[in-house]
Amino acid sequence: MTFYIHKSLCFSEHKGDRMSKKIGVCIAVVIVLLLMGASYYYFFIRESRTKLVVMHAGSLTLPFDYLENRFEENNLDVDVQMRSGGSAQLVRSIIDLNKKSDVLAVADYSLIKNELIPEYASWYINFARDRMVLAYTDSSRYSSEVNEANWYEILEMDNVVFGFSNPNDDPCGYRALMVIQLAEIYYNNSKIFDNLIVENTYITISESNGTYTITCPENIAPNQKVSVRTKSVDLIYLLQSNDLDYAFEYRSVAVQHNLKFLTLPEAIDLSNTSYEDTYKKVKVNRFPDQSSSGKPIVYGLTIPKNAEHRDTAISFVKFLLEEYKNGKMDKFGQPAIVPAFVNNKTALPEELKDYVTE
Structure with missing residues (x-):
């Protein structure tokens, strides 16, 4: 039997090929146009946005990531550029390296008060609190045994x-040293700081009239224990x-990273204003020539004088x-100071005065 294929079928097949090619060309054109649009957005729209530089303490990373996303959602013409670091290190970068920052937020407001004002800033706002804890995991040695009474013995x-x-570089670091020395007073044990710090680093301590001065050299030189x-x-x-088995951290950092932590006595955890007289018995001299005294943990911020986008920084x-103020940041474990405190309301931008008290 002989079969014949009608020419119309051949014609349809060729038409289908041509149609497939046209569809392929159309898809390719669409892809090119999309890529061109994305390139245009990146190079002309995105790159033309105001770049707001925000320097912040490492312990503010997660809460400030949240603020960045929320702020950009409501301000499409702004690109918030977060730069984290140790608070003391960030302050020095402004002073020593003339690093520009539109907003500076640190874990110790006194860094702004003592080192940036009046030359590099005019005011500071205290906006949140924290406390020191001892963080650990289930895998940490003796994690099932550590408690408020024996933690320093576990560390030894x-x-x-x-x-x-x-x-x-970082307030949490010099606060850890303060906590350890305050523990000597609280537990009436004069060997705690020596056993944990002096024997394992180049950090030293001296006492005069009931005040303890801790000195940190440039090279701390920790051994394998620290x-x-x-x-x-x-x-x-x-x-x-x-x-690592244990780390001295802010409570907020432990909460944000789902770590276990030991709550320390308020007399040593730098959280309670009722213990200010106790906290200030410890002072830390930091390399090269800065000094910090024990006090309750308070976060502070400012708009440095070298800010390039002052109006956006105010916003x-x-x-x-x-x-x-509205409690949106409570989930990050840093209790808000409401109303926030400002050291110099006269110098503060008008737009911010309703949010603070002096």
């Missing part, structure tokens, strides 16, 4: 590794990887204060 054990941030990092949040990864600070 030969096979336990603990850490804190660099006191020359781990020191630039920012306190850098220690989180060491805890999670089981390279961001206003937004930040609103979010803290």
Whole structure:
């Protein structure tokens, strides 16, 4: 039997090929146009947005990521550029390196008060509080045994590794040293600081008339028992990887990263204004020539004088204060100061005066 294929079928097949090619060309054109649009957006629209530089303490990373996203949603012409670091390190970068920042938020307001005002800033706002804790994980040695009464003895054990941030760079680091010395007073044990710090680093301590002065050299030189990092949040990864058993952290950082933590007595955790006279018995001299005295933990912010986008910075600070005031930031574990405190209301931008008290 012989079969014949009608020419119309052949014709349809060729038409289908041509149609497929046309569809392919159309798809390619659409892709090119999309890529051109994306390139246009990136190079002309996105790059033309106001770049608001916000320097902030490492412990503010997660809350400020939230603020960045929320602020940009409501201000499409602004690109918030977050830069985290140890608070003392950030302050020095403005002073020593003339780094420009539109907003500066630090974990210790006194860094602004004592080192930036009046030359580099005119005012500061205190907007949140925190407290020191001892963070750990289920894998930490003796994690099932550590408690408020024996934590320093656990840290002294030969096979336990603990850490804190660099006191020359980060307030959490010099506060960790304060906590350890305050523990000597609280537990009536004069060997705690020597056993944990002096024997394992180049950090020294002296006492005069009931005031303890801790001195941090440029090279802290921790041995294998102690781990020191630039920012306190850098220690989180060491805890999670089981390279570290315990770390002195802010409670907020432990909460944000779902870490276990030991709540320390208020007499040593730098949280309660009722213990101000006790806290100030400890002072830390930081390399090269700065000094910090014990006091309750308070976060502070300012708009430095070298800010390049002052109006946008004011809008961001206003937004930040609103979010803290309205309880939106409570989930990050840093209790808001409401109303926020300002040291110099006269110097404060008018747009911010309704959010603060002097």
